[in-house]
Amino acid sequence: MTATSRPAAAGPDAARPVGLSVPLLLILAACSGFPPFAIDTYLPGFPQIADDLDTTAAQVQLTLTAFLLATAVGQIVWGTLSDQVGRRPVLLGGIAVGVVASLTCALTESIWLLLAARALQGIGTGAVMVVARAVVADLSSGASAARAFSTLAAVQSVAPIAAPVMGGLLIGPFGWRAAFWMLFAMTVAMSVAILVMIPETLPAERRGGSGLRRILIDGRHVLGDRGYVGAVVTVSASFATMFAYISASPFVIQTIMGLSEYAYSAIFASTAAALVAMIMVNRRLVLTVAPERLIVCGALGQVFGVSVLVVCVAFLDLPLPGMILGFLAVQGSQGLLSGNCNAIGLMRAKPRTGTGSALMGGAQFGLAAVVAPLVGIAGEHSAVPMVTLMSLSVAFTFLGVALIRSATRAQEPAAA
Numbered sequence: 001m002t003a004t005s006r007p008a009a010a011g012p013d014a015a016r017p018v019g020l021s022v023p024l025l026l027i028l029a030a031c032s033g034f035p036p037f038a039i040d041t042y043l044p045g046f047p048q049i050a051d052d053l054d055t056t057a058a059q060v061q062l063t064l065t066a067f068l069l070a071t072a073v074g075q076i077v078w079g080t081l082s083d084q085v086g087r088r089p090v091l092l093g094g095i096a097v098g099v100v101a102s103l104t105c106a107l108t109e110s111i112w113l114l115l116a117a118r119a120l121q122g123i124g125t126g127a128v129m130v131v132a133r134a135v136v137a138d139l140s141s142g143a144s145a146a147r148a149f150s151t152l153a154a155v156q157s158v159a160p161i162a163a164p165v166m167g168g169l170l171i172g173p174f175g176w177r178a179a180f181w182m183l184f185a186m187t188v189a190m191s192v193a194i195l196v197m198i199p200e201t202l203p204a205e206r207r208g209g210s211g212l213r214r215i216l217i218d219g220r221h222v223l224g225d226r227g228y229v230g231a232v233v234t235v236s237a238s239f240a241t242m243f244a245y246i247s248a249s250p251f252v253i254q255t256i257m258g259l260s261e262y263a264y265s266a267i268f269a270s271t272a273a274a275l276v277a278m279i280m281v282n283r284r285l286v287l288t289v290a291p292e293r294l295i296v297c298g299a300l301g302q303v304f305g306v307s308v309l310v311v312c313v314a315f316l317d318l319p320l321p322g323m324i325l326g327f328l329a330v331q332g333s334q335g336l337l338s339g340n341c342n343a344i345g346l347m348r349a350k351p352r353t354g355t356g357s358a359l360m361g362g363a364q365f366g367l368a369a370v371v372a373p374l375v376g377i378a379g380e381h382s383a384v385p386m387v388t389l390m391s392l393s394v395a396f397t398f399l400g401v402a403l404i405r406s407a408t409r410a411q412e413p414a415a416a
Helices: 022-040 043-052 057-085 087-107 111-139 142-174 177-197 212-223 226-256 261-285 291-315 320-334 338-349 353-374 384-415
Strands: none
Touching: 022 057, 022 111, 022 142, 022 177, 043 057, 043 142, 057 087, 057 111, 057 212, 057 353, 087 111, 087 177, 111 142, 111 177, 111 338, 111 353, 142 177, 142 261, 142 338, 212 226, 212 338, 212 353, 226 261, 226 291, 226 320, 226 338, 226 353, 226 384, 261 320, 261 338, 291 320, 291 338, 291 384, 338 353, 338 384, 353 384
């Protein structure tokens, strides 16, 4: 896959002409997939952490919330900064913070230091995630951008599946710190890859000025575009729908439905496989079908899945086939939404793709941090909060889709 190369700018900050090659795309996908990997790797070690650091389960859970919130904030800060100083300095600075934070997590003897280090880790790794999307937008457009963002989405989808498995294999024999030693090794490897393989993709002449005023101007620029706002609302709301399932499914499937850990793992793996499969389908469809139409199909798929889950929870006492069908539809449909929304949103945000990526990523992770605790608001024995949050999220997904379609229609007469 190649994309339009950018002309080189004079001076030390010049962006080298570069295309979105397969090796470069894979490195960017790894950067984009690291934060969700860092979320789930240490989950199997929660009981060990509570015992070893002499703390409560609630305080250990707080380290996850801190990471999510910090990742949301980090993306906003780093993404807007990358529009001012360039992509490489932000990438290198962010991954350096991630290296230090991961090392601190592995060595800490205090739950409060672990909490602070996880927040720092979220801020640092938020940089690689947000700038990876901006680099893709710098180097691609149209169908090639949608395919590239689908690749990033595929890696982000596989990470939550692989992370707990790898974490469990390490934590069992070596303890919970082994998960953070692995994250430390990954951040070091990513630092080398970023330094060697990712060039500057934002020429000096295309950068904005510095300071708070510049940030506010850039923010108003991207938020003034109806299509961009629609893409942010759509991808954030659909991500919230998916995250409600991810957060609540262990309790719904095991505690309420009474299935084993192995059965839960099988169901979760099957829904994740549906997501990855639809992402691969989307990569082919965008060559012939407009991303805006694929987003509509994805939204309809999610409303079907959530409707099935609502019926199962409210009227049918959670039948296994119906619940699995609903989960599959919700997860699979996300494969038509994530990559296409990122492509549409960041194309409309140009030339401030860093700011556009920052606000989009911040909205997703910020909303996920809110959804995660709310799914358990009625306790471990009720699936009502899960389907309620899913229903609200789907409603906002359709609001975002309506904004995208409205912006697209407004451009058609001008294009004609």
